[in-house]
Amino acid sequence: MDRLIEAIENTQNPSVVGLDPTEALVPPQVVASFADEVRDSVETPEELPAAQLAVAYFEFNRTIIDAVADIVPAVKPQIAMYEALGPAGVDVYTMTCEYAAQQGLYVLGDVKRGDIGSTAAAYAHHLSGVGTGAGVDAATGDDAADNGESVVFDPWHEDAVTVNPYLGTDGITPFVEAATAADKDIFVLVRTSNPSSSELQMLDLADGTKVYEHVADLVEGWGAETRGRHGYSRVGAVVGATHPEEGRALRARMPHTFFLVPGYGAQGGTVQDVAGMFDERGGGAIVNSSRGIIGAWRKSGKYDASMSADDALDLVAESARQAALDMRDALRVAVYR
Amino acid sequence: MDRLIEAIENTQNPSVVGLDPTEALVPPQVVASFADEVRDSVETPEELPAAQLAVAYFEFNRTIIDAVADIVPAVKPQIAMYEALGPAGVDVYTMTCEYAAQQGLYVLGDVKRGDIGSTAAAYAHHLSGVGTGAGVDAATGDDAADNGESVVFDPWHEDAVTVNPYLGTDGITPFVEAATAADKDIFVLVRTSNPSSSELQMLDLADGTKVYEHVADLVEGWGAETRGRHGYSRVGAVVGATHPEEGRALRARMPHTFFLVPGYGAQGGTVQDVAGMFDERGGGAIVNSSRGIIGAWRKSGKYDASMSADDALDLVAESARQAALDMRDALRVAVYR
Numbered sequence: 010m011d012r013l014i015e016a017i018e019n020t021q022n023p024s025v026v027g028l029d030p031t032e033a034l035v036p037p038q039v040v041a042s043f044a045d046e047v048r049d050s051v052e053t054p055e056e057l058p059a060a061q062l063a064v065a066y067f068e069f070n071r072t073i074i075d076a077v078a079d080i081v082p083a084v085k086p087q088i089a090m091y092e093a094l095g096p097a098g099v100d101v102y103t104m105t106c107e108y109a110a111q112q113g114l115y116v117l118g119d120v121k122r123g124d125i126g127s128t129a130a131a132y133a134h135h136l137s138g139v140g141t142g143a144g145v146d147a148a149t150g151d152d153a154a155d156n157g158e159s160v161v162f163d164p165w166h167e168d169a170v171t172v173n174p175y176l177g178t179d180g181i182t183p184f185v186e187a188a189t190a191a192d193k194d195i196f197v198l199v200r201t202s203n204p205s206s207s208e209l210q211m212l213d214l215a216d217g218t219k220v221y222e223h224v225a226d227l228v229e230g231w232g233a234e235t236r237g238r239h240g241y242s243r244v245g246a247v248v249g250a251t252h253p254e255e256g257r258a259l260r261a262r263m264p265h266t267f268f269l270v271p272g273y274g275a276q277g278g279t280v281q282d283v284a285g286m287f288d289e290r291g292g293g294a295i296v297n298s299s300r301g302i303i304g305a306w307r308k309s310g311k312y313d314a315s316m317s318a319d320d321a322l323d324l325v326a327e328s329a330r331q332a333a334l335d336m337r338d339a340l341r342v343a344v345y346r
Numbered sequence: 347m348d349r350l351i352e353a354i355e356n357t358q359n360p361s362v363v364g365l366d367p368t369e370a371l372v373p374p375q376v377v378a379s380f381a382d383e384v385r386d387s388v389e390t391p392e393e394l395p396a397a398q399l400a401v402a403y404f405e406f407n408r409t410i411i412d413a414v415a416d417i418v419p420a421v422k423p424q425i426a427m428y429e430a431l432g433p434a435g436v437d438v439y440t441m442t443c444e445y446a447a448q449q450g451l452y453v454l455g456d457v458k459r460g461d462i463g464s465t466a467a468a469y470a471h472h473l474s475g476v477g478t479g480a481g482v483d484a485a486t487g488d489d490a491a492d493n494g495e496s497v498v499f500d501p502w503h504e505d506a507v508t509v510n511p512y513l514g515t516d517g518i519t520p521f522v523e524a525a526t527a528a529d530k531d532i533f534v535l536v537r538t539s540n541p542s543s544s545e546l547q548m549l550d551l552a553d554g555t556k557v558y559e560h561v562a563d564l565v566e567g568w569g570a571e572t573r574g575r576h577g578y579s580r581v582g583a584v585v586g587a588t589h590p591e592e593g594r595a596l597r598a599r600m601p602h603t604f605f606l607v608p609g610y611g612a613q614g615g616t617v618q619d620v621a622g623m624f625d626e627r628g629g630g631a632i633v634n635s636s637r638g639i640i641g642a643w644r645k646s647g648k649y650d651a652s653m654s655a656d657d658a659l660d661l662v663a664e665s666a667r668q669a670a671l672d673m674r675d676a677l678r679v680a681v682y683r
Contacts, residue, residue: 029465031468053499055498055499056499056501058476058477058498058499059476059499059501087461087465087468089459089461089465089466089468089469090465090468092468092469092471092472093468093469093471093476094471094476094501095440095476095499095501095502096433096436096437096440096501097501099433099436100433103432103433121459121460121461121510122426122458123458123510124424124426124458125538125539125540125543126540126541126542128366128424128426128427129426131368131424131426131427131429131430132426132429132430134429134430134431135429139395139396139430139431139432140395161392161395162390162392162393162395162396162432164393164396164431164432164433164434165432173458173460173510173512174512174546175510175511175512175535175538175546175547176535176538176540176542176543176546177540177542177543177544177545177546177547178542178545179540179541179542180540180542198512198513201462201512201513202462203462203463203513203514203516203517204463204514204516205463205513205514205515205516205517206462206513206514207514208514208515208564209511209512209513209514209557209560209561209564210512210514212551212552212557212560213551213552213553214549214550214551214552215549215550215551215552216550220546220549220557223546223549224546227545227546
């Protein structure tokens with residue numbers, strides 16, 4: 010987690026910009042401007058809208074990244090938004106990750122993968138890349154994380170991914186091993202920000218704890234061997250901004266676990282809500298905002314449907330940068346006490 | 347779930363072939379035979395091994411599909427194996443799904459997706475496809491499953507997907523809505539087949555039940571409004587063959603929930619282990635085997651490294667078909683009592 014922590018220190022900004030485009034978040038003239046460009050790239054007319062939107066997402070993301078790269082430490086593309094467009098969207102997801110990494114940003118891939126051990130090892134190639142033997146251990150014939158093998162191709166360009174804990178340790182270990190070998194990180198879902206999250210996560214266990222607390226203890230253990238220079242392990246936790254009390258308790262319960270905090274802004278979480286998820290030095294957490302930043306142009310009062318695509322992208326950039334600065338400044342006041 | 351149930355009845359075979367290729371499961375001369383074909387398709391030499399393997403996976407899958415299409419009702423590609431190769435692998439995943447569907451097979455996409463509500467709605471496009479408006483509700487600006495909207499492009503070609511329950515109801519509802527609109531299904535992880543699955547799923551709750559039983563009750567409820575002609579809902583459950591006692595109890599606890607049973611064969615589950623997961627008419631479940639079928643050529647005793655690629659694929663086909671027939675016959679004896 011050291012690379013992320015140092016990027017936060019360099020920018021004095023514990024926030025991450027969620028790159029979660031939807032058609033409604035991209036100015037329509039930007040989408041329209043790619044109509045000619047994609048026409049020859051598809052095999053059937055039905056593919057056109059998705060292909061056009063995918064190209065527009067990349068241009069939109071590049072605009073946002075350029076606007077915030079010097080003031081934020083990280084971006085978090087949500088792969089669901091790209092998978093919604095099919096493989097063309099997945100391509101744009103990886104292009105977005107690559108472009109963000111080239112601009113010096115830490116790239117947190119919000120993929121929420123999770124499976125049984127042998128399959129988790131395949132997913133762990135998100136972090137380890139594809140080796141000369143395509144990531145397969147030739148000696149055993151087993152799929153395995155490429156520990157110690159020189160990586161020649163990294164198709165995903167992620168510095169970290171989010172992972173689901175429902176499968177238990179053998180679904181997590183391959184990710185931890187791949188992260189360790191590649192100097193990357195993972196974030197495990199502990200207490201998510203959505204309303205229904207309590208149905209499972211808040212269940213009372215017979216031993217007096219709750220399910221999410223049990224998961225928290227597992228997460229702290231999964232990271233134990235991977236602590237870095239700043240005291241935090243490579244195994245972070247996802248803790249929603251919408252649960253400030255539990256977040257504060259988890260901060261104490263998981264002293265070596267870095268938090269990714271979604272749910273700020275559009276989902277209702279406030280600066281006060283997230284303050285307790287930071288440690289006493291103002292570290293230990295990073296707060297995500299997606300719509301609040303990438304959709305800020307819609308609330309700017311300056312948008313006009315007759316704008317050119319270039320002018321609309323300029324407005325997207327200007328509005329996103331201002332929203333990112335506002336969030337940074339609000340967090341600085343609340344967190345760096 | 348009616349389409350799957352009727353496909354099982356037509357073949358008298360409650361089994362599904364897992365299309366989970368790894369480099370070790372594809373004869374090396376098949377991979378080698380694509381060296382020239384992919385050379386011009388990549389931008390950098392580092393991409394070559396992954397691109398070559400991806401093409402080989404498709405040829406391998408097509409061979410398996412052709413060999414079993416008349417004797418099995420369904421295939422289950424595991425997307426992790428394809429994501430391990432990056433976007434080129436994801437392309438081959440969708441091509442595999444499309445080819446299998448064209449051969450009349452029910453395609454169960456093992457993607458284990460799961461996220462908060464608005465993001466789950468984006469993932470639900472795996473089932474709903476991309477509408478003219480690219481799947482976005484233009485009225486509200488919200489991403490939403492395309493209920494009632496005519497689908498013009500289905501990039502994923504899946505008839506069902508697997509989903510993780512850790513996020514609760516609002517992470518599931520978008521999938522149920524998309525499945526209902528498109529006459530498709532989902533399978534929610536309840537009791538997975540892997541050794542560590544007990545860490546979370548078997549925890550004792552304060553009310554005397556276990557976590558997986560609580561999830562089972564949620565799953566039965568999530569499907570309640572979607573029951574089909576055969577009494578089963580569109581919301582199935584994943585119940586590992588390695589837990590026969592719990593599987594038998596779940597069968598009684600979830601009378602309207604169809605089971606996808608992984609863990610047969612290579613993971614240790616036997617015909618006797620899975621028998622209790624079927625209902626009294628021999629319905630209600632489908633058993634997956636991956637390596638036992640697609641890797642059967644390795645145990646045939648007929649493989650020779652000097653074989654041509656075509657001969658190796660013939661052996662793959664012949665061995666897979668025989669293994670699928672053996673599994674079908676074993677299940678028929680145990681299940682159709």
